[in-house]
Every structure is written in structure tokens, then in C-alpha cells.
Amino acid sequence: MRSRHLLLLPAACLLLALLPGWTAPAHAASGRLVDDYRSVYGTPGVAAAVIDGSSIETITRGRDGDGNPVTPRTRFRIASMSKSMTAAAIMLLADRDRVSLDDPVVRHLPAFTMADPRFTRITVRQLLSHTSGLSISTNDEYVFPPPRTAREVVAGLAGKTLAADPGTRPEYHNTNYSIAARIVEVVSGRDFDAFLRAELFEPLGMTGTGSTLGCSDRAEGLSSGYEVVLGLAVATAEMPGSCVGNGGVISTLDDMVRWLRFNQGTLGTSLLSARSLAEMHTVQPRAAGYALGWQARPASAGSPAPVIGHGGTLATWTGDMAFAPATGVGALVLTNSGGAPGLLAANLLAERAGAPATPMDNPLTVVNAVLLGLTVVMAALLVTAAVRARRWATRRRAARRPRLVLRLAPLALVTVSGVLLPALIGIQSGAFSFQYWIVVAWLMPLLALFSLTCCALGAVALARRLWCLRRAATASG
Structure with a gap:
């Protein structure tokens, strides 16, 4: 009888590993990397995960802005990691033949106009790959008070010009993704957050995830982030800004694990076509390594597999996500202060590959x-x-x-x-x-x-x- 139970044990472990919420105990090396990161950057709270095939290792350290211990269900602002979700929303509409990546933006947004005749040539693909010609030099994104909605962002471009011909030069510009969010709203007939919840987050079981229009908007269950100066951490409200479509998503480590597994093609496989998922991860023409809401990253030493990822930075929140499509290994880092989470994510991937970690220095x-x-x-x-x-x-x-x-x-x-x-x-x-x-x-x-x-x-x-x-x-x- 005991031998039968022993034979069933591997099968039971395999079944647990395949469950979306199953997590493996933290490796000592991964925990040390997170502890070293907190020591170097003075980060009050970190939630990190390493996905390796069917196993998910989670590491949580520190406290949130209310002084509570960080857990896999603690809510974080994920900042520009939100762009991958805006891109996925566009791809969902593309799968339904409501939008084509090479459609001119004006086809879906008749109200979109600029003081530059070249704006009519901007395509949806160019928005998502940051090759639209929009630039901080002609469209200052740090105006106060910031525009509230995607509609207001689009309206505010009426008197602006482009810095380059569409499709000729890459420049990372958040406004591109606010325009993309407005396309989602107009084509779907729903506000952006409602679309994300109904079409992406709920189908993927991301029950702790939602989005706000402004970077500093209050949200249920979200405590403040921190300013850290010379090791002193002070809970601080986020800087006001327009985050709709480009950085407004709030999520948890558990939910972001689901998001990464969806992008790896191991969860929610019926939600988006394989072709559209692959397109999101494909570097676009003249985009300097940018795909659609994702970026190609150079392979680290000892890990020859190509890696794609995206970071997120606000004044009081930072994060990073990355994975190697060929191996299925991925890493997630969410923090409630400034820092360099991309370095920690890279080190977690290197540790799993048996490669040396990059020394951390602030x-x-x-x-x-x-x-x-x-x-x-x-x-x-x-x-x-x-x-x-x-x-x-x-x-x-x-x-x-x-x-x-x-x-x-x-x-x-x-x-x-x-x-x-x-x-x-x-x-x-x-x-x-x-x-x-x-x-x-x-x-x-x-x-x-x-x-x-x-x-x-x-x-x-x-x-x-x-x-x-x-x-x-x-x-x-």
C-alpha cells in the first residue's frame, strides 16, 4: 500500500505543477539575490517570481505602504509593463477583424488630428512600436495638470507636430499607447479599463488586476509607494501623470505570473491566436529592438537563449518582466520604490541558468x-x-x-x-x-x-x- 502511494507521488506533484496557482519553495540563491537587491537599493517591498517550465518560485520580502507584509496578493503599480496589455487588447481586436495593425490611426479615430499633415500616415503598428514620429521634443508629456482620459490625450495633440516621418525613427513615447487605448475604446464601445477586465484579466483569472487613468489615482487595496533617499524610505503619493494605456495597470505577483504564462503560451491559449501572440513578441521594422509592448534584450552570459521583456518605472513604483521564449524560463519583479528591477530580473534568470549574477550597485x-x-x-x-x-x-x-x-x-x-x-x-x-x-x-x-x-x-x-x-x-x- 505504501509503495502504491510512493508511485502516485510523482504524478500528484506533476498535477500540482500544472495548476496555475502552484508555487515552488523559494531557492536559497533566488532569495539571496532579492535580499541583496533590497540592501543595495533600500527597497521597502519586493515581490518576485521565477517561472521554469511548470514550476513557479515566488519570493516576497518587506512591507507595503501601510506597513503590512508583502505577499503574492499585494497590489503594485506595474507602470510601463502595462503596455504589453494595451498591445494585447489591440491584438484581440485584430483577431476579430475590427482593427488591422497597418490601418491608419485616423480610420479608427476620426477625431485624431495634428498640426502636421504627416499624422494621417501614422499606423496602429507604429503606435505600438514607438515609430509614429511622436516625440517629447514636440509633445511634452510632463504637463501639469495632466490630461485625464485617452480622449483628452488625443484632443491635446491637435496643435502638435511630429519630430520625424512616421515609420522612420524610433522614440519611446508614452502618448503612443494612450492613443492605442483610445482606439480600443472607440472600436469596442467600452472604456479602456472595462475592456481589459472583461477581455483579458477575467478570462486569465487575474482577479486582482485593474487599471486607472492617472498615475496617482487611488485604487482599492493599493497602498502608497516609497521614496528612498540614502537608505531612508518614506511612503509617498505617486507623481501625477497620465497613465491611461501606457502605465496605469495595478496588479499582483500572482496575477502577473498568469500574465507571463499567457505570453509564454501556457495559459489562456484560446484567448489570442498564436499568430497574434507571436507578432506581439516580434521586433518591428526600424523599432530598435522594440516589438509590440515588449522589447528584445541581449542574452546574458551563460544564457544564449534570446530574452524579451519590459520594465516599468514611476516615481514610487518599479518593476520588470522577462522570459526566454525558447526555454520557457521567465522572471518577474515588482517593487514599491525606485531602483533597477531589470537587473534583478536578469540575475534571477542567470541564476536559474547557472550563470554568474551581475553585481548590483546603486x-x-x-x-x-x-x-x-x-x-x-x-x-x-x-x-x-x-x-x-x-x-x-x-x-x-x-x-x-x-x-x-x-x-x-x-x-x-x-x-x-x-x-x-x-x-x-x-x-x-x-x-x-x-x-x-x-x-x-x-x-x-x-x-x-x-x-x-x-x-x-x-x-x-x-x-x-x-x-x-x-x-x-x-x-x-
Whole structure:
């Protein structure tokens, strides 16, 4: 009787392995990689998984924004990993002959217009592969307040131009996916979140997954993410932004495992045709390695199989997903703070392949330490300049005007630099706006503090020197 039970044990284990929710115990090496990552980046909460054939290994560490332990059912914002779901929604419509990837966008969105005649040539495929010609240089995505709906995003393009001919140059631009979300809404007759829930999430058993229009919208069961600076983690609201179609999905580790298995072709096989699923994972022409909501990644050392994946980054949430179509091995990482989850996902895949892990290092630790040091030094110098302004003015009350201007120029330069520095962040992508102060305050708070110190204390020191000069001149007159 006992021998019969022993014979049945392998079969029972195989059956469990095939169940969607079955998870294997965490490998010690995988757990160490997650622990090392948290140590390097100060991440408060991590939920990770490795899928290897029919087994699913999960690793959860830390806490959510409410202080509760992270579990496989903890909700995370998945940011730009949402793009794979928008692409799948389009492919569902393509399977039903409602949309073709090579249709002009204007065929499905008559209200879509731009101040550039080339916009009529943009196709659905070019939206999903970021080759539409839309660019941050001509369409600033960091405006405040941000547009709320996909309809508003499309309407806001009426006065904009393209940076390149459609289909000729890749540029990752979130607006592409908001337009794609609007196509889903118009063609299906349902709002975007309702379509995703009914056509993707519910059929795949992703019961903890939904989406929001804004990046900072409240959602049931979602606690706040964290800002982590020099090891100090502070629960913080997400930066406002338009996330519809491009980054608004909220999910759990359990559900994202289902999503990855669907893309691997082992779950929900009747939901999307094999041809459409393969198209989503195929690098598109002139797209610099981008497929449709997925990206090709170079194979890591010791793992020759090609890997596709996609990361997601918001101010207080980051994540990554990747898998090798040839081997069936995949990795998922969800975190509730900034960091480099793509590196952790790559290391989890490398560990499973028996390859060495890439050392983890957080360059922001040095950057933030330098910024903090500069802020302290600058604050000390400017406060000293303000306190000693009367003595400075007394010594220079008889100086000629040109010399005084030169003496005051450094303080004026510090003040103006403090005002402009956050706004100049957008110059690298062709945009200049004082609204980037908001972006910098969320993404690099110590840079914002340094800039605020320069402009505020610099202005105080400059004003006090001018006031003291005037008083000194009056007294001597």
C-alpha cells in the first residue's frame, strides 16, 4: 500500500505543477539575490517570481505602504509593463477583424488630428512600436495638470507636430499607447479599463488586476509607494501623470505570473491566436529592438537563449518582466520604490541558468550623498553671506558700480541657477519647462532641495546685501 502511494507521488506533484496557482519553495540563491537587491537599493517591498517550465518560485520580502507584509496578493503599480496589455487588447481586436495593425490611426479615430499633415500616415503598428514620429521634443508629456482620459490625450495633440516621418525613427513615447487605448475604446464601445477586465484579466483569472487613468489615482487595496533617499524610505503619493494605456495597470505577483504564462503560451491559449501572440513578441521594422509592448534584450552570459521583456518605472513604483521564449524560463519583479528591477530580473534568470549574477550597485547613493553635501555647504555659505551682509556693505559702500556688480554677480548666478536647474532637466530630450520642478521633486528630491536652497537662500543673501548697501550709502550721505 505504501509503495502504491510512493508511485502516485510523482504524478500528484506533476498535477500540482500544472495548476496555475502552484508555487515552488523559494531557492536559497533566488532569495539571496532579492535580499541583496533590497540592501543595495533600500527597497521597502519586493515581490518576485521565477517561472521554469511548470514550476513557479515566488519570493516576497518587506512591507507595503501601510506597513503590512508583502505577499503574492499585494497590489503594485506595474507602470510601463502595462503596455504589453494595451498591445494585447489591440491584438484581440485584430483577431476579430475590427482593427488591422497597418490601418491608419485616423480610420479608427476620426477625431485624431495634428498640426502636421504627416499624422494621417501614422499606423496602429507604429503606435505600438514607438515609430509614429511622436516625440517629447514636440509633445511634452510632463504637463501639469495632466490630461485625464485617452480622449483628452488625443484632443491635446491637435496643435502638435511630429519630430520625424512616421515609420522612420524610433522614440519611446508614452502618448503612443494612450492613443492605442483610445482606439480600443472607440472600436469596442467600452472604456479602456472595462475592456481589459472583461477581455483579458477575467478570462486569465487575474482577479486582482485593474487599471486607472492617472498615475496617482487611488485604487482599492493599493497602498502608497516609497521614496528612498540614502537608505531612508518614506511612503509617498505617486507623481501625477497620465497613465491611461501606457502605465496605469495595478496588479499582483500572482496575477502577473498568469500574465507571463499567457505570453509564454501556457495559459489562456484560446484567448489570442498564436499568430497574434507571436507578432506581439516580434521586433518591428526600424523599432530598435522594440516589438509590440515588449522589447528584445541581449542574452546574458551563460544564457544564449534570446530574452524579451519590459520594465516599468514611476516615481514610487518599479518593476520588470522577462522570459526566454525558447526555454520557457521567465522572471518577474515588482517593487514599491525606485531602483533597477531589470537587473534583478536578469540575475534571477542567470541564476536559474547557472550563470554568474551581475553585481548590483546603486549609483544614486553617491549622487545623493554628493547632493546632500553640496546642499549643506551651499546653505552654510549663503546664510553666512546674508548674516554678514551689513559688514560686507560697509566695506564696499565707496566702491564703484561696475565693481559692485561684479561682487554681486556670484550670488545672482547661484540664485538664477537654482531656479533654472530643474527646468533644464528636460533639455536633454528637447523640452524646457518650469513644470519639470515637479518631476525633479519626485524623482530626485535632493536635487530639488539643492536647487531650492540655491534660489531661496541665494535670493535672501542677494536682497540683504543690496538692502545693506542702500542703508550704508544713505548713512554716508
